[in-house]
Amino acid sequence: MHNPDKNTDNANIGVVLTDPDDWTANAFLTNVRKRGANAIPINLATLSASISASDFAIFDTDLKDLLALDAIIVRDVGISFDLEQISFKFDLLRQFETANIPVMNSPTAIRNAANKFFSFYLFKQAQLPIPHTVVTSDLGVALKATKEFGIAVAKPIFGSQGKGIVKLESTQPDMKQKLATLLKERGVLYLQAFVPNPGRDIRVFVVGEEALGAIYRISQTGSFISNLSQGGTALKCDLTEEMRALAVNAAKAVGADFAGVDLIEGDEGLFVLEVNATPSGKGITLACGIDVTERVIERMFERGLRV
Numbered sequence: 001m002h003n004p005d006k007n008t009d010n011a012n013i014g015v016v017l018t019d020p021d022d023w024t025a026n027a028f029l030t031n032v033r034k035r036g037a038n039a040i041p042i043n044l045a046t047l048s049a050s051i052s053a054s055d056f057a058i059f060d061t062d063l064k065d066l067l068a069l070d071a072i073i074v075r076d077v078g079i080s081f082d083l084e085q086i087s088f089k090f091d092l093l094r095q096f097e098t099a100n101i102p103v104m105n106s107p108t109a110i111r112n113a114a115n116k117f118f119s120f121y122l123f124k125q126a127q128l129p130i131p132h133t134v135v136t137s138d139l140g141v142a143l144k145a146t147k148e149f150g151i152a153v154a155k156p157i158f159g160s161q162g163k164g165i166v167k168l169e170s171t172q173p174d175m176k177q178k179l180a181t182l183l184k185e186r187g188v189l190y191l192q193a194f195v196p197n198p199g200r201d202i203r204v205f206v207v208g209e210e211a212l213g214a215i216y217r218i219s220q221t222g223s224f225i226s227n228l229s230q231g232g233t234a235l236k237c238d239l240t241e242e243m244r245a246l247a248v249n250a251a252k253a254v255g256a257d258f259a260g261v262d263l264i265e266g267d268e269g270l271f272v273l274e275v276n277a278t279p280s281g282k283g284i285t286l287a288c289g290i291d292v293t294e295r296v297i298e299r300m301f302e303r304g305l306r307v
């Protein structure tokens with residue numbers, strides 16, 4: 001399906017993005033063009049498909065035939081909680097793959113990583129260290145888990161940028177009511193043991209089998225959430241062998257060719273918190289001085305273009 005020997009000059013590479021001003025999206029476009037290929041920005045929310053008994057086409061607003069692309073790199077599919085829209089976007093990505101267009105990361109990897117329950121199952125299968133997590137729609141089970149954890153965090157199963165994450169302390173007298181309200185809001189509760197940590201987490205950028213660099217993300221005073229989008233600050237982190245192995249294996253577990261892997265330092269060692277299969281390259285590139293997006297594009301060409 002992939003042809004690594006195909007000439008990259010004038011190859012047509014789609015870059016799936018939503019925000020034309022996004023640093024990582026622009027870095028991908030620039031690095032594709034540096035290789036002599038054409039970079040075509042694609043916003044999945046603006047694509048159309050046409051199906052008849054004899055034909056199938058996917059095209060953008062300029063009516064460009066996107067099934068003629070040579071490869072696709074996904075920066076960002078866009079946050080959408082509309083079931084029909086999000087499944088249409090993923091079906092488009094799957095159709096590109098079916099048409100023999102290499103898509104990186106693959107829609108399967110992006111879907112695995114975005115799902116904090118399914119990805120934890122994959123991490124467990126890969127024997128990676130993860131904090132104990134209970135997913136339930138039963139208030140009694142939720143209450144019992146929170147008590148057992150002592151301190152828990154509730155997260156959306158499909159969430160990002162630290163949004164919707166709340167800390168629950170089992171000693172709070174109104175815990176049952178709090179959980180009941182959350183359960184009503186969310187329909188299902190994702191509860192995880194809070195990992196006591198030094199007020200920071202570690203974001204490792206992985207491409208293929210290699211951990212390219214890492215940053216500590218130090219959470220703002222008064223917050224336990226260290227995402228840069230929540231006011232966390234980035235500081236270069238020197239990778240240890242343990243960090244490298246965990247990050248590479250976590251990315252591999254979800255099937256990602258490139259990823260941002262979140263690790264947290266517990267008292268007894270590191271835990272994997274999540275894999276982001278549509279990671280920002282900005283924080284690591286600026287803090288470590290390695291253009292991770294260049295390496296991602298290199299990997300895409302190494303994997304090969306459509307035959």
Ligand SMILES: Nc1ncnc2c1ncn2[C@@H]1O[C@H](COP(=O)(O)OP(=O)(O)O)[C@@H](O)[C@H]1O
Pocket residue numbers: 131153155159160161162163165192193194195196197200201219224225226227262264273274
């Ligand atoms: N179990 C936990 N214990 C302590 N802190 C956590 C835990 N889970 C998440 N956090 C904090 O919240 C941040 C966001 O959590 P994460 O699981 O990476 O979700 P998101 O997809 O929103 O980034 C982490 O970077 C970390 O700072």
Ligand SMILES: [Mg+2]
Pocket residue numbers: 161162227262274
């Ligand atoms: Mg995260």
